[in-house]
Amino acid sequence: MRHKNIYSQFYVWVVFTLFTCLAFGQNEALFEKGNSFYNNGKYQEAIESYLQIAENGEHSAALYYNLGNSYYKLNQIAPSIYYYEKALLLDPDDQDVLNNLQFAKNMTIDAIDVMPQTGIDKLFENFIGRLSYNSWAILAIVGMILFVILFLLYYFAAFSTKKRIYFGLSVLLLIISVASFGFAYQQYDLEQGKRPAIIFSKETSIMSEPNMGSNEVFKLHEGTKVNVLEVLGEWNKIKLADGKIGWLPSSELKEIKDF
Incomplete structure (x- = not known):
């Protein structure tokens, strides 16, 4: 029985190693394919290749940076900011990501002042x-x-x-x-306490309570960054950098820390 257990563990290790190598090789091929599409101006095809890597469970600053660039080229501001922000979570000091994120933010509508700290x-x-x-x-x-x-x-x-x-x-x-x-x-x-998210809706009403029958307190537009405070059913309670708080449907935003 002892030898059988050793052989079984060895077999599992070999299978796992082979699977990992194959997955890594596949992701590398997809990444190169995505880069080729991007360099040839085929940004949507590049996005599809990069997203397959993310669906395979691989997360890296380089991958999300390239996704942000591809969406930016297509003038899709919300997803470009979303992926730049994800890249920054993995590499907060990457100057290329910081610079491109600022370019993308310049295309947003909402101007949110940061609440001053003491x-x-x-x-x-x-x-x-x-x-x-x-x-x-x-x-x-x-x-x-x-x-x-x-x-x-x-x-x-x-x-x-x-x-x-x-x-x-x-x-x-x-x-x-x-x-x-x-x-x-x-x-x-x-x-x-930090659950950052990006507004994906072109325009969304922020309500005083988690229902459409409550009062609208303000509006937000695509690409704006918020912090999720609470989730209640299909509604998210959010807070802006300037301290404003309200509710919106969960479908109107995407949380950045979703990996």
Whole structure:
């Protein structure tokens, strides 16, 4: 039975490896095919090739960047912004994506002013935003391990001078570790609260309540970026960068973090 299990696991591994290689090869071929279509001005055909890659479960900044470019060439603003934003999720510092996203945003109708932050809030958010919540958590764990090591060194040290040094360093690392855990939680909470989406409808009415019988509070147009606060049936509660809040049908937008 033991040999049978080993052979079965080996067989599964071989099949998985072959499947992965075949899928990778197929996606590479589709990507090159899409690039060829794009270079020849066949933007719709390029889109179809790129979308097949996404449907195969592969997600990359390069793929979404090319999709954004293809839709932009067809003057389809909402999907171009949508895919540029997806590319930025995977590579936030890509200047090509940032530049092309700005070109696409210049073609939108809605001018949304960003709600100003207070000095302390802005400094705090910029500081904890320097690292992801995973990085903060790793820093906290490393700090806690070093704290334990230094505390043990303090406990077993024979000289008072070394004891003071080890004790001071251990306390410092404990503070850093606890603070890092707090920052990790804050960063995770911020990330979970962000559900960015792009308006795909040419024009949509934002309602005061999740039904068409309520009052219209304002209108939005294709390409505008919003944040989804809540989903209730077929309605989404959204918030704009300027603080405005309202409801619209779920079919009128697409969430960026859908992979």
